Amino acid sequence: MKINKTQTGFTLVELIIALLILSFVMVLCASGFKFSTRVWDAINSQSEQLDSLQAVQGFMRKSISLALINDRLIEDEKEIQHTVFIGAEKSLRYVSYSPQYGVDDYLYKYDLFVDRENNNLSLTYKPYNLQVNNKQDGAETVLISGVKDIKIEYFSGFETEDSNNGWLTSWDDQFVLPLLIKIRLIFEDEKVAWPELVIQMRNGPYVVR
Numbered sequence: 001m002k003i004n005k006t007q008t009g010f011t012l013v014e015l016i017i018a019l020l021i022l023s024f025v026m027v028l029c030a031s032g033f034k035f036s037t038r039v040w041d042a043i044n045s046q047s048e049q050l051d052s053l054q055a056v057q058g059f060m061r062k063s064i065s066l067a068l069i070n071d072r073l074i075e076d077e078k079e080i081q082h083t084v085f086i087g088a089e090k091s092l093r094y095v096s097y098s099p100q101y102g103v104d105d106y107l108y109k110y111d112l113f114v115d116r117e118n119n120n121l122s123l124t125y126k127p128y129n130l131q132v133n134n135k136q137d138g139a140e141t142v143l144i145s146g147v148k149d150i151k152i153e154y155f156s157g158f159e160t161e162d163s164n165n166g167w168l169t170s171w172d173d174q175f176v177l178p179l180l181i182k183i184r185l186i187f188e189d190e191k192v193a194w195p196e197l198v199i200q201m202r203n204g205p206y207v208v209r
Contacts, residue, residue, distance in 0.1 A: 056121075056143045057197050060183065063110065065202045067094040069177045084128070087154050087171035087178070090114065095128050109138065114150045119188055121147040146188045155180035177201045 071082045084095035091113040098106050109128040114121055126138035154171040157179050162168060171178050178201060185194040 053144065053194065057195065059143075060112075060197065061199050063096050064092070064094060064112075064181060064199050067096045067177065067201065068107075069174070071095065083173060084109070085171070085174070085177060087152060087181070089152055089169040090150055092152055092181075111138065114147055115142075118142075118145075119147055120145050121150065121185065144185070146192065147185050148188050149186040151184045151186075153182040154178035155182070 067085055069083070069085045071084050084093075086093040091111065093109070093111050095107050095109050098108055107128040108125045111124045112121075120142045121144040122140055123143055124138035124140045153167045153169060155166050155178055156163060156168055157166055159166055167182070168178075181199045181201065183197045183199070187194065
């Protein structure tokens with residue numbers, strides 16, 4: 001009986017080469033997976049950041065647009081008029097309605113500013129009443145983190161020596177509200193974009209209350 005001594009199979013060298021190719025393919029797959037994960041995380045982070053900025057802008061737009069300019073109180077047959085809207089280039093103090101829309105109709109005093117120690121856009125607020133001298137500090141909340149600076153401009157609609165095409169850097173001791181308010185933020189991370197926020201005042205240029 002004749003025995004066929006020819007054998008089929010892999011040699012040791014071929015097996016080693018196959019393992020090396022398989023390892024290389026697995027490394028490429030793992031690198032691709034890690035890259036895809038980083039890209040996905042970056043997209044989610046940017047999306048969450050944009051949603052947060054839009055939510056803050058929505059609150060600011062609604063709150064500031066309903067701001068009052070003056071509060072008048074008749075006391076002992078005398079009229080007391082108090083300016084409740086004070087706009088500066090780096091901060092804004094105003095009186096508007098409650099942040100809990102629909103929950104209460106009380107007025108609140110707001111202060112919008114940048115906390116430079118912590119680089120946050122912050123807002124303090126407390127109930128407002130001209131008849132009650134409330135000296136308590138308002139509750140502070142952080143609207144946006146990582147903010148380095150703020151620039152606020154006020155549109156009067158009139159070109160003057162102090163304005164830039166009708167835009168002023170302050171609004172204090174006025175008898176009317178500005179027509180528009182523009183708020184710009186400068187972030188620590190230059191990649192963060194702040195959609196331009198221009199607020200139209202709903203009360204218009206009128207003395208309120």
